[in-house]
Amino acid sequence: MTDAFHDTISGDRGLHIEEPLIFEQDSPGALGVDWPEVEARVDRLGALAREDAIGLPSLAEPTVVRHYTRLSQKNYGIDTGLFPLGSCTMKHNPRLNERLARLPGFADIHPLQPESSVQGALRLCRELQRWLMALTGMPCVALTPGAGAHGELCGMMAIRAALDAQGEESAARRRVLVPDSAHGTNPATAAALGFQVVSIPEDARGRVDPARFEALLEDGIAAVMLTNPNTCGVFENDIHRIADAVHEAGGYFYCDGANFNAIVGRVRPGDLGIDAMHLNLHKTFSTPHGGGGPGAGPVVFSEALAPYAPVPRIVEEDGLLRLEEANGATLGRMKAFHGQMGMFVRALAYLMSHGSDGLRQVSGDAVLNANYLLRRLEGAFSAPFAHAGPAMHEALFDDRSLRDSGVTTLDIAKAMIDEGLHPMTVYFPLVVHGAMLVEPTETETRASLDRFTAIMQGLAERAKAGVALSEAPHHAPRRRLDETRAARRPVLRWQPAGNAKSDVPGV
Amino acid sequence: MRYLPITEADRRVMLEAIGMPSVEALFADVPEEALLAEPVNLPPHASEYEVEKRLSRLAAQNRPAGASPFFCGAGTYRHHIPAAVDHLIQRGEFLTSYTPYQPEIAQGTLQYLFEFQTQVCLLTGMEVANASMYDGATATAEAVMMANRVARRSKAVVSGNLHPHYRDTAATLARFQGFTLDCAPPQPQGGEALARRIDAETSCVVVQYPDLFGNIADYSELAEAAHAKGALLVVVVTEIVALGALRPPGAMGADIVAAEGQSLGNPMSFGGPHLGLFATRTRHLRQMPGRLCGETVDAEGRRGYVLTLATREQHIRRERATSNICTNSGLCALAFTIHLTLLGETGLKRLASLNHARAAELADRLGRRVVTPSFFNEFTVRLDGDAAAAVERLAGEGILAGVPVSRLHPGTALDDLLLVAVTETTDGDDLAALAEALR
Numbered sequence: 001m002t003d004a005f006h007d008t009i010s011g012d013r014g015l016h017i018e019e020p021l022i023f024e025q026d027s028p029g030a031l032g033v034d035w036p037e038v039e040a041r042v043d044r045l046g047a048l049a050r051e052d053a054i055g056l057p058s059l060a061e062p063t064v065v066r067h068y069t070r071l072s073q074k075n076y077g078i079d080t081g082l083f084p085l086g087s088c089t090m091k092h093n094p095r096l097n098e099r100l101a102r103l104p105g106f107a108d109i110h111p112l113q114p115e116s117s118v119q120g121a122l123r124l125c126r127e128l129q130r131w132l133m134a135l136t137g138m139p140c141v142a143l144t145p146g147a148g149a150h151g152e153l154c155g156m157m158a159i160r161a162a163l164d165a166q167g168e169e170s171a172a173r174r175r176v177l178v179p180d181s182a183h184g185t186n187p188a189t190a191a192a193l194g195f196q197v198v199s200i201p202e203d204a205r206g207r208v209d210p211a212r213f214e215a216l217l218e219d220g221i222a223a224v225m226l227t228n229p230n231t232c233g234v235f236e237n238d239i240h241r242i243a244d245a246v247h248e249a250g251g252y253f254y255c256d257g258a259n260f261n262a263i264v265g266r267v268r269p270g271d272l273g274i275d276a277m278h279l280n281l282h283k284t285f286s287t288p289h290g291g292g293g294p295g296a297g298p299v300v301f302s303e304a305l306a307p308y309a310p311v312p313r314i315v316e317e318d319g320l321l322r323l324e325e326a327n328g329a330t331l332g333r334m335k336a337f338h339g340q341m342g343m344f345v346r347a348l349a350y351l352m353s354h355g356s357d358g359l360r361q362v363s364g365d366a367v368l369n370a371n372y373l374l375r376r377l378e379g380a381f382s383a384p385f386a387h388a389g390p391a392m393h394e395a396l397f398d399d400r401s402l403r404d405s406g407v408t409t410l411d412i413a414k415a416m417i418d419e420g421l422h423p424m425t426v427y428f429p430l431v432v433h434g435a436m437l438v439e440p441t442e443t444e445t446r447a448s449l450d451r452f453t454a455i456m457q458g459l460a461e462r463a464k465a466g467v468a469l470s471e472a473p474h475h476a477p478r479r480r481l482d483e484t485r486a487a488r489r490p491v492l493r494w495q496p497a498g499n500a501k502s503d504v505p506g507v
Numbered sequence: 508m509r510y511l512p513i514t515e516a517d518r519r520v521m522l523e524a525i526g527m528p529s530v531e532a533l534f535a536d537v538p539e540e541a542l543l544a545e546p547v548n549l550p551p552h553a554s555e556y557e558v559e560k561r562l563s564r565l566a567a568q569n570r571p572a573g574a575s576p577f578f579c580g581a582g583t584y585r586h587h588i589p590a591a592v593d594h595l596i597q598r599g600e601f602l603t604s605y606t607p608y609q610p611e612i613a614q615g616t617l618q619y620l621f622e623f624q625t626q627v628c629l630l631t632g633m634e635v636a637n638a639s640m641y642d643g644a645t646a647t648a649e650a651v652m653m654a655n656r657v658a659r660r661s662k663a664v665v666s667g668n669l670h671p672h673y674r675d676t677a678a679t680l681a682r683f684q685g686f687t688l689d690c691a692p693p694q695p696q697g698g699e700a701l702a703r704r705i706d707a708e709t710s711c712v713v714v715q716y717p718d719l720f721g722n723i724a725d726y727s728e729l730a731e732a733a734h735a736k737g738a739l740l741v742v743v744v745t746e747i748v749a750l751g752a753l754r755p756p757g758a759m760g761a762d763i764v765a766a767e768g769q770s771l772g773n774p775m776s777f778g779g780p781h782l783g784l785f786a787t788r789t790r791h792l793r794q795m796p797g798r799l800c801g802e803t804v805d806a807e808g809r810r811g812y813v814l815t816l817a818t819r820e821q822h823i824r825r826e827r828a829t830s831n832i833c834t835n836s837g838l839c840a841l842a843f844t845i846h847l848t849l850l851g852e853t854g855l856k857r858l859a860s861l862n863h864a865r866a867a868e869l870a871d872r873l874g875r876r877v878v879t880p881s882f883f884n885e886f887t888v889r890l891d892g893d894a895a896a897a898v899e900r901l902a903g904e905g906i907l908a909g910v911p912v913s914r915l916h917p918g919t920a921l922d923d924l925l926l927v928a929v930t931e932t933t934d935g936d937d938l939a940a941l942a943e944a945l946r
Contacts, residue, residue: 105566337778
């Protein structure tokens with residue numbers, strides 16, 4: 001790589017082109033949008049006109065298009081290849097859904113224009129609700145939460161509201177039981193609402209031990225937050241007993257629906273005794289992750305919690321759909337306007353495209369693919385719960401088999417990058433050491449899965465043979481990045497040359 | 508099914524490889540009575556053409572803004588989006604990527620977030636900005652909670668001219684987190700006296716700029732009054748283009764700016780997805796919610812970017828996190844930053860001037876009906892009767908005349924007020940049509 005004959009003059013290498021910041025490409029006088037200069041006139045800005053330079057750079061359109069095109073080439077997406085990020089459900093994003101969300105009848109409508117002029121939009125929301133209620137077997141769904149964690153917040157606030165409405169004894173309940181394997185958002189959500197988080201340990205099967213669980217109920221609880229299938233990749237098969245025990249104890253059952261892809265079309269959470277569950281439209285229903293949002297996190301509610309669902313709600317009066325803004329028992333409003341409409345269009349298009357038969361195939365193939373990887377890789381990597389029954393849509397491995405090699409889970413992840421793969425989720429769930437959580441999804445071909453297993457087996461062999469992987473990746477746009485330095489000496493914005501480099505004074 | 512590549516032949520090979528008789532057998536751990544024997548009672552799969560036809564029909568039952576003279580604002584604005592924006596955000600490497608947890612293969616996302624954070628700082632006049640939040644309303648609620656942490660107090664004074672959806676979103680969290688909002692009544696002509704509401708319990712004062720009714724006020728004195736009592740000033744901006752023409756909140760002493768960024772790069776889309784902007788002072792950095800991107804170097808010393816200061820976040824801190832938020836609004840932030848990069852310094856200032864000039868032209872035409880003394884691109888008009896009824900009537904005549912205040916403040920005595928927004932997409936004919944209709 002440092003061979004003088006192969007070193008380039010520019011430092012760029014083929015399609016690996018270094019791209020400066022937009023601020024470093026400032027060309028005063030260049031314009032990327034042609035708006036006319038407005039003739040000076042008396043303004044009505046109340047003597048608050050902005051006189052200073054804002055500091056934004058000037059670039060013409062060709063420069064801008066090239067900038068973002070080059071940046072995009074430094075990214076790995078589902079369109080690039082297998083993206084087995086456990087718990088994230090990185091499945092194919094159909095382009096039809098993008099086209100439909102951009103129809104002027106959906107994209108170019110205002111949330112507060114007269115309801116009579118947006119009946120199609122409200123009808124679409126109702127239709128999405130109908131599909132989500134049928135698939136979950138739940139009687140109520142609130143569409144407005146903006147993401148999964150926002151849905152959790154919504155669901156747990158409904159539980160808080162229901163407990164408060166039941167009188168002093170219930171209102172005083174603070175304990176929320178959360179398994180150690182739960183997503184970080186679960187305890188963060190509970191804590192944000194003033195609940196006290198009590199952890200539930202996993203048993204050797206990667207599941208909640210019902211007897212130990214029941215013992216935790218003795219001091220009274222507000223709720224349990226459970227992910228099913230759970231993040232160990234298995235189904236909580238004692239779920240009926242758990243649900244009954246929670247209800248017996250006067251608590252509510254919140255289900256984290258992040259893993260709904262494993263059971264969609266085959267199991268309805270409403271048949272499992274849950275009271276509230278969020279659905280990540282950006283996971284199960286394929287709205288694009290977009291580099292970290294926007295998501296959408298509708299929440300389904302049981303009869304017991306439905307009265308507390310957030311506003312606005314869509315109601316029908318005299319054949320006309322309208323948005324109901326006030327309602328006695330509601331927990332209130334989650335965000336401005338009526339929810340992530342652009343995501344609702346995409347999700348409904350996804351649902352209609354698959355239909356009830358296709359959705360059943362989604363969960364079947366997702367689970368088959370995960371089990372295929374689990375069985376083919378359990379010789380190469382230790383799989384702590386491989387004995388505990390079939391996996392659901394994720395295969396969980398740990399680093400026991402790497403222990404004597406000096407190679408870490410992180411090394412394996414970074415070596416995968418060199419092989420043209422996106423790594424799986426690493427070091428989560430926290431209940432196993434050096435976790436590697438693999439979720440292939442149903443949209444991978446068998447050839448893609450076989451290529452993945454061949455690479456992973458090869459990496460395991462290299463690790464066992466003493467090949468150091470700690471320098472990987474070598475072939476990505478960047479080598480390993482110094483995250484410690486980024487946190488110790490935060491530089492969070494570009495500054496003109498000569499300005500202080502760190503954003504935090506004194507460091 | 509066109510999205511599902513596993514064939515029946517694949518399935519046989521794979522089942523044999525794992526020693527299972529059927530796909531159904533993989534669901535053995537699900538209690539039998541909960542396992543559906545048949546597909547759910549919903550329609551079967553449909554072709555791309557069929558789905559497009561059916562959803563296009565629903566779209567056709569809405570009246571798009573482009574089909575009418577259009578004056579709705581109140582937190583969502585219709586601006587022209589350059590073609591390059593929508594093209595670039597649909598590049599698969601952006602659209603189908605994840606939160607950049609593996610920075611070596613996510614430098615594209617990380618670099619634009621770093622540029623985005625810088626742009627937000629410049630626009631708002633603040634020192635540090637995060638990588639975006641769900642929307643302006645949730646950013647506002649997070650701002651109040653952050654102020655509570657910084658000031659170690661639990662009461663926020665809220666302007667009556669804050670967008671009611673923002674107020675209500677904060678009120679939901681206040682109810683369940685146990686803090687208090689002291690909400691002033693709406694004052695359409697502006698000139699609220701909020702300083703006297705600040706006391707030793709106040710964590711922050713929340714004001715909107717321009718406010719719901721369109722008023723523009725200098726909050727410098729309010730900032731001083733708040734600071735004198737140990738409280739923070741939170742400035743909310745729902746029309747971010749305004750900061751191309753108006754003195755930034757940072758220059759008025761704001762401690763936190765929470766804003767809606769939809770106006771740049773993002774369609775109205777019936778109110779979502781949008782993106783929250785969040786900026787503050789560096790001294791409060793550790794109490795800031797949301798994702799942050801920072802500069803660093805790689806093993807060869809080359810500049811690169813990573814998500815940083817994650818020790819504030821839920822996936823590290825779990826129940827001790829500053830917020831339960833897990834995502835930002837990445838793709839909307841990308842649209843925002845591309846649009847703003849295309850505009851640049853001159854383009855943004857011209858766009859803002861154009862918005863203001865058109866709005867001023869309409870205000871001149873409407874004359875005595877205009878309630879708002881100073882404004883940017885949106886102002887309040889007093890009608891002779893019920894504004895909601897007038898809007899409904901005008902919609903029948905082909906004009907989307909604006910947002911009646913009663914839609915946001917139901918049950919108050921503000922039924923005759925109409926919020927009217929004008930942007931670069933509103934032309935002279937549109938202005939004439941509304942002026943004629945409201946004569």
